[in-house]
Amino acid sequence: MKFFTLLITLSTLFSFATTIVTTTMAATTTHTSQDKVVYFYNWTEYLPDDVIKDFEKETGIKVIYSTYDNNEAMYAKIKMQKENPYDIVVPSGYFVKKMVEAKLLQKIDQKKLNNFKNLDPDLLNKSFDPKNQYTIPYFWGSTVIAVNKTKIDPNQIKSFKDLWKKEFKNKVLLLNDMREVFFISLKTLKLNGNTKNESEIKKAYENLLQLKPNIKAFDSDSPKTAFLAGEVAIGAIWNGEIFQAMKENRDISYIIPKEGAFFYLDNLAIPYNARNVENAYKLINFILRADIAKRIAMAVGYASPNLAARKLLPKEIANNPLIYPEKNLVKSGDFQDDVGDALQIYQRYFEKLKL
Amino acid sequence: MTSKKNNESRISRIFSFNNLSISLTILWPVIFVLIPFAILTTISFLVYDDVNFFKMQFTLENYKRLVKDDYLPVLLNSLVPSLITTIITLVISYPLTFFITRKFSKKTQKFLIFLVIIPYWTSSLLRSYGIRIILGTEGILNTILIHLKIISAPLEIIYTPTAVIVGFVYLLIPLMILPLYSTMEKLDSRLIEAAYDLKASKLQTFLKVIWPLTLPGVTVGSFMVFLPSMGMFYVADILGGAKSILIGNLVKGQFLEVRNWPMGATLNTLILVFLLLFLLIYKEKSHWGHK
Amino acid sequence: MNAPSKNQMPSLSIRKHTIAFFSLLLLYIFLYMPLLVMVIFSFNNSRFSPTWKGFTFKWYQLLLENSNILEASLNSLIIALASSTLATLLGSISAYALYQHKHNGKSDTKTKNTILSLMFIVMVSPDIALALALFIFFNLIHINLGFTSLLLSHITFSLPYVITLVYARLKDFNKHIIDAAFDLGATPFQTFTKIIWPLIAPAIISSWFLALTISIDDVIVSFFVTGPDFEILPIKIYSLLKLGINPQINALMTIIFAITLLSSIIYYRFTKEQD
Numbered sequence: 001m002k003f004f005t006l007l008i009t010l011s012t013l014f015s016f017a018t019t020i021v022t023t024t025m026a027a028t029t030t031h032t033s034q035d036k037v038v039y040f041y042n043w044t045e046y047l048p049d050d051v052i053k054d055f056e057k058e059t060g061i062k063v064i065y066s067t068y069d070n071n072e073a074m075y076a077k078i079k080m081q082k083e084n085p086y087d088i089v090v091p092s093g094y095f096v097k098k099m100v101e102a103k104l105l106q107k108i109d110q111k112k113l114n115n116f117k118n119l120d121p122d123l124l125n126k127s128f129d130p131k132n133q134y135t136i137p138y139f140w141g142s143t144v145i146a147v148n149k150t151k152i153d154p155n156q157i158k159s160f161k162d163l164w165k166k167e168f169k170n171k172v173l174l175l176n177d178m179r180e181v182f183f184i185s186l187k188t189l190k191l192n193g194n195t196k197n198e199s200e201i202k203k204a205y206e207n208l209l210q211l212k213p214n215i216k217a218f219d220s221d222s223p224k225t226a227f228l229a230g231e232v233a234i235g236a237i238w239n240g241e242i243f244q245a246m247k248e249n250r251d252i253s254y255i256i257p258k259e260g261a262f263f264y265l266d267n268l269a270i271p272y273n274a275r276n277v278e279n280a281y282k283l284i285n286f287i288l289r290a291d292i293a294k295r296i297a298m299a300v301g302y303a304s305p306n307l308a309a310r311k312l313l314p315k316e317i318a319n320n321p322l323i324y325p326e327k328n329l330v331k332s333g334d335f336q337d338d339v340g341d342a343l344q345i346y347q348r349y350f351e352k353l354k355l
Numbered sequence: 356m357t358s359k360k361n362n363e364s365r366i367s368r369i370f371s372f373n374n375l376s377i378s379l380t381i382l383w384p385v386i387f388v389l390i391p392f393a394i395l396t397t398i399s400f401l402v403y404d405d406v407n408f409f410k411m412q413f414t415l416e417n418y419k420r421l422v423k424d425d426y427l428p429v430l431l432n433s434l435v436p437s438l439i440t441t442i443i444t445l446v447i448s449y450p451l452t453f454f455i456t457r458k459f460s461k462k463t464q465k466f467l468i469f470l471v472i473i474p475y476w477t478s479s480l481l482r483s484y485g486i487r488i489i490l491g492t493e494g495i496l497n498t499i500l501i502h503l504k505i506i507s508a509p510l511e512i513i514y515t516p517t518a519v520i521v522g523f524v525y526l527l528i529p530l531m532i533l534p535l536y537s538t539m540e541k542l543d544s545r546l547i548e549a550a551y552d553l554k555a556s557k558l559q560t561f562l563k564v565i566w567p568l569t570l571p572g573v574t575v576g577s578f579m580v581f582l583p584s585m586g587m588f589y590v591a592d593i594l595g596g597a598k599s600i601l602i603g604n605l606v607k608g609q610f611l612e613v614r615n616w617p618m619g620a621t622l623n624t625l626i627l628v629f630l631l632l633f634l635l636i637y638k639e640k641s642h643w644g645h646k
Numbered sequence: 647m648n649a650p651s652k653n654q655m656p657s658l659s660i661r662k663h664t665i666a667f668f669s670l671l672l673l674y675i676f677l678y679m680p681l682l683v684m685v686i687f688s689f690n691n692s693r694f695s696p697t698w699k700g701f702t703f704k705w706y707q708l709l710l711e712n713s714n715i716l717e718a719s720l721n722s723l724i725i726a727l728a729s730s731t732l733a734t735l736l737g738s739i740s741a742y743a744l745y746q747h748k749h750n751g752k753s754d755t756k757t758k759n760t761i762l763s764l765m766f767i768v769m770v771s772p773d774i775a776l777a778l779a780l781f782i783f784f785n786l787i788h789i790n791l792g793f794t795s796l797l798l799s800h801i802t803f804s805l806p807y808v809i810t811l812v813y814a815r816l817k818d819f820n821k822h823i824i825d826a827a828f829d830l831g832a833t834p835f836q837t838f839t840k841i842i843w844p845l846i847a848p849a850i851i852s853s854w855f856l857a858l859t860i861s862i863d864d865v866i867v868s869f870f871v872t873g874p875d876f877e878i879l880p881i882k883i884y885s886l887l888k889l890g891i892n893p894q895i896n897a898l899m900t901i902i903f904a905i906t907l908l909s910s911i912i913y914y915r916f917t918k919e920q921d
Contacts, residue, residue, distance in 0.1 A: 217596025
């Protein structure tokens with residue numbers, strides 16, 4: 001008992017001391033070193049540590065890196081905080097329009113970014129930001145079909161529609177993301193994957209009810225794990241996930257569905273009330289440099305929109321159609337876009353699907 | 356408790372900060388619980404807005420949706436796993452904690468209870484993933500059971516409601532064991548011996564002596580397991596394959612997937628109303644705080 | 647792990663309680679299995695695979711080089727110790743105040759029930775609701791998100807557990823004991839240290855550990871109420887799941903686990919029976 005009493009007394013003293021020290025420290029750090037920092041708010045593991053360290057060495061600007069894993073949470077933080085601390089954020093394509101509408105992003109001066117020319121023109125000027133006034137492409141990817149060759153012959157799979165086959169009962173994995181799930185259903189019905197029409201969404205929902213007995217799990221945190229653990233035999237997941245799973249297990253293979261892939265594009269952007277705008281430009285320009293973009297792409301594993309960097313990548317990655325799909329496919333594919341208030345309808349049917 | 360008054364003055368001599376402490380006791384919950392939740396409940400009566408989360412415009416539409424979109428059954432559905440979890444944790448914890456407090460020295464008791472807490476100082480998410488690896492179709496449990504020839508084909512536990520319950524029980528069991536321990540630890544074994552001396556059977560001793568004396572621990576433990584389990588959503592996602600929707604998942608979906616704060620707030624208010632009903636019924640039955 | 651103490655309790659017959667011992671053992675196996683998996687995978691030579699791919703120490707090496715994770719762990723430790731201690735202090739005082747509080751000489755059930763209900767509200771609300779309620783509140787009163795808001799939030803969600811545990815213990819506290827102590831000439835300080843503290847200490851210690859546990863594990867509330875200058879470990883872990891379990895995290899958790907387990911075993915070995 002004495003031990004515990006001592007422990008509690010010590011921690012009491014400790015906690016009072018740290019409370020005071022940390023509070024005063026927090027008050028001073030945020031105000032003094034303002035021109036030497038940049039606050040980067042990014043998706044997790046989307047930027048390797050050594051790149052940050054090199055940037056700090058080269059410019060003397062300290063990068064405060066923090067992460068989120070959900071666009072909506074990032075939006076809430078930027079929107080609600082009057083004194084927003086972040087200088088760079090990375091909204092997904094469909095989210096850019098929303099942030100521009102809410103006037104949360106500032107216009108980007110491309111002249112300040114001399115590495116902007118490295119970017120792939122096919123991935124610029126997308127519908128959510130037609131002239132790239134607000135955003136710089138950072139990473140992109142698509143949803144394709146993964147199969148476990150020991151359980152399913154990949155040659156018999158051609159399209160998303162094959163997921164509906166009766167023999168795949170309780171074998172299918174889908175992303176736990178309503179837009180992704182509905183996209184698949186809409187596409188097999190030959191409808192627009194970004195539809196805002198309630199009756200079309202309803203049709204897609206009814207179609208998904210047929211698929212329900214096949215669905216073993218929804219997972220978008222780490223969908224490859226279910227494949228690696230042998231829990232599922234087939235499913236629609238992100239290409240980068242399959243690529244990493246294939247490195248671990250040769251039995252896993254992929255199919256680019258006949259209906260076309262569903263693309264997403266994550267973008268660098270600067271919030272309207274960023275405090276270290278010049279440093280943000282420096283960091284963005286650094287990231288766009290061919291050698292740096294190559295290093296980031298190697299570490300992250302997803303596809304870089306940086307053409308100059310792609311040339312530096314090892315051939316087996318740069319020419320891998322799983323990571324960098326053919327040009328036509330990219331041009332004909334759908335990019336996930338904002339659906340406005342129709343999102344509520346998607347959500348309602350997605351919940352109904354799970355009930 | 357007849358001579359209360361006379362004790363009061365003496366006790367307050369020890370704690371002369373009575374008035375200060377009661378105001379502190381009231382202030383903290385009011386500032387950090389009542390006000391934030393009052394704001395949230397207010398939002399539940401506002402109109403959803405795509406850009407600003409909510410518009411300053413009164414509506415009852417969100418509450419109508421509870422009925423219209425069949426959200427009420429979800430609340431009832433998510434009570435089932437919570438109730439099962441509470442019962443299972445109680446059934447496991449009660450005899451084992453009792454055994455610990457009866458058969459070991461004080462020092463060993465503390466050590467054994469401490470061993471229950473240690474696993475919980477590592478991330479619960481990581482442990483949920485650990486459970487997934489154990490329960491997996493090609494996982495550790497199945498491999499052992501097949502090896503021992505107890506089963507012939509692997510059990511498909513993962514991504515089922517059973518896995519969700521296993522996860523709940525695993526994550527919440529210390530919240531049952533700790534309160535049980537703190538009431539059982541001071542249970543006087545002479546009382547039990549006395550009951551035996553009076554020729555009471557084991558069952559009688561339990562029902563008439565042990566159970567009433569440990570009831571406060573059972574109550575607190577059940578509350579501590581039951582209430583948080585209703586709001587835990589990642590267990591259903593990681594272990595249940597996000598296939599079933601519990602009330603916690605619904606709330607999370609509204610807040611984090613579609614940014615519909617008014618609807619999220621409405622669903623949370625529904626949970627709170629349900630809690631208050633539950634507490635009222637409970638108070639009628641057992642007079643919380645008074646014996 | 648749970649061998650019965652040999653010397654202190656000679657009357658204990660193991661054979662008589664085989665089933666009980668066996669079930670207790672099962673309970674500990676149940677509790678420690680996922681940790682065992684975590685320990686094993688911290689040595690697995692594979693970034694993502696849930697199957698065994700050979701032994702390696704590299705995750706520990708990478709961890710020691712990963713200043714982000716180490717800094718976040720330190721922050722987590724600070725916030726967990728500070729919040730659990732302050733919550734235990736505040737909670738114990740509150741529980742006592744609820745137990746003692748009288749209004750005009752009558753037991754004030756209304757105040758008590760209101761406060762307990764508020765505590766249950768915190769317990770029953772999904773993390774995300776509490777998180778947003780506090781997030782909106784802090785932004786409304788212009789508290790910058792960071793250490794202070796994080797500490798206040800952690801105290802808030804630990805408090806219910808402390809209050810309910812300590813209050814339950816106090817509720818069947820026999821006041822005559824205190825009476826007797828005074829009659830025998832004890833000073834208030836002696837009465838507190840010799841009588842009251844030993845009686846309520848188990849509940850206070852349990853609740854401190856519980857508060858520590860809850861604080862060290864919270865993700866959702868922390869995510870919303872902290873800022874970029876004060877990142878804590880659970881947030882890092884949670885977001886790292888986006889790319890599958892990171893063996894570095896397994897390694898870190900293995901270290902934390904090993905330290906706590908070893909120190910408690912050493913403490914157990916080298917202390918004497920007090921009672």
